[in-house]
Amino acid sequence: MPIECGRTKAAEAGDMRALRIAATPHVEHYTLGLYGELASRARITLVTLRRFDLPVDQVVTPRVPxxxxxxxxRDLALRSISGSVNVVHANCSAEGMVVPQKDKLVVTEHGFPDPSVVEESSRWFYVKERASLLKLAELGVPIVAISNFTAKELREKLGVTASAVIYHGVLDIFRAQAPRTHPKRHIILWNSRLVRFKEPRVLLEAVEKLRGKASFSARLRGDGPLKREIKVLIERRGLSGTVSLSEPVPFRDxxxxxxxxxxxxxxxxxEPFGLAVLEAMASGLPVVVPKSGGAYEVAGSAALPFEPGDSSSLAEQLLALMEDPELYEKMSERSIRRAGEFSWKRAAEEYLALYERVAR
Known part of the structure; x- marks a missing residue:
């Protein structure tokens, strides 16, 4: 069964930019943002399971039963292509292990592979990723962390020193033109995977504490192993009239x-980084985050922080935003300003500098 190869117009015309890079994708936001910026600066070949709307060459693995x-x-395609490029950028360590020429390799670790914090169904991948990361670090492969928090976790938990910390950017489709005004009724949004690591119960407990104190509703958007448990919890605590639980929305929405x-x-x-937090800030939403982790690092003083795992602390911050129009509008303005400090252009420049060092 043939592997689908897509060629850009620039490639068909024989355009040969200085660096030739083979890369694997990550989530759509990251893939579009980073490789969209890199496309004009290097010759990118994306080795992927699906096609992306990007002006780069793409090798798409066919569907098989x-x-x-x-x-x-996909791994065989990556192995084959790696011999004809200057740099291979893998977005997880397990993918990086496939590449024969480790001296060409750059790996972005989008978190810290800790099997103890994930559900049983995902544990096998985290075990594999952890072993792969340790092996690549031992071989001297440059490891990119996505936040200082992640770099610290890698160093303290695994003894792995990141070669660089490169923040994600935010796509222009999320950027608001002006801050929000204080609404008459609030809609609280939580958008993530329904797994224990994401701590969704903290929000439900905070909502329960806020009952009768403000006019609002809460929306949990996501899917995962905790979906049924969260749904039952909403019903048992009588929160069905306030909290809705629905499926993840497509990227375009x-x-x-x-x-x-x-x-x-x-x-x-x-949280290793908190891309959803960054996108929410770019859209002008006031954000409330735990006083720890990558999300706190990303949001900085633009967020209202609460004590990690403390639903009472979270409820206090939510109530403050809902009751104080001046605070609400100030935090919306801060969100937009803080999000403006993150860009995929800057991320691309930092990755390009790393690629050039590896390619020497």
């Missing part, structure tokens, strides 16, 4: 999702 066979085909809310809440106290 056998479990994990498609990933195996995310800007509308943020626009429909008035406050964004993040509850994970060990």
């Amino acid at each position: 056998l479990p994990r066979m498609r990933t195996l085909l 995310l800007p509308s999702l943020y626009s429909s809310a008035t406050i964004y809440v993040h509850t994970c106290s060990r």
